Amino acid sequence: MKKIYTISALLGLLMISMDLLAQRRLTEATISYDIVINTTNETPQAADLLDGATSVVYLKGSSSRSDMISSLGTQATIVDGKTGNVTVLKEYGEQKYMITMTRENWKETNKKYEGITFTYVEEFKTIAGYNCQKAIGKLTDGSTFNVYFTRDLVPVNKDFQYLNKNLPGLAMQYEATLGNMLVTYTVSTINFNPVQQSKFDLPKSGFRVMTYEESKGGKQN
Secondary structure (H helix, E strand, O other): OHHHHHHHHHHHHHHHHHHHHHEEOOOEEEEEEEEEEEEEOOHHHHHHOOOOOOOEEEEOOOOEEEEEOOOEEEEEEEEEOOOOOOOEEEEEEEEEEEEEEEEHHHHHHHHHHHHOOEEEEEEEEEEEEEEEEEEEEEEEOOOOEHHHHHEEEEEEEOOOOHHOOOOOOOOOOOEEEEEEEEEEEEEEEEEEEEEEEHHHHHOOOOEEEEHHHHHHHHHOO
């Protein structure tokens, strides 16, 4: 009996080790998401302007940069892994704004995503070569969204996708709201080559700098 117990324990440890080997701690990567806008006929022009938009996420250690690129312009969100401070760079035509946030500001901005719970569904599909499981996220207001994630890639830094940070892996396809529109993000490629540190450097000039409080109040001083 003791021998059987020992063998069972060893097999259990072996299976755990194999699972850990299959997982990759995502410390450095460039992740590209294609964006699809789901909307009604009431807002076709807004959807057309965002048609073909992409989101590119750069991960390096605990720092991240997320660029949303569309025909309207670009918006970058840079999370400083050392301080937790966040900077948002908005470039729309001639208008360029730099909004600075503390860790507390960033948390306030994403407060609607606090307390999200996930229900895991036995439904799977392959995205960008990775086996992904479906999960249903539920916000504290009762609204829900769908997400497919892979357990094979586990981000070290999860602040770049606040709504998905409690998932046990990388979100490969997920839904989010943008104004009155439902937006679906789907990974197209993942590049594991080193990310240049310059991606996280902030511009020294050319942008109107605003604090988080000023951006909320619409002050243009």
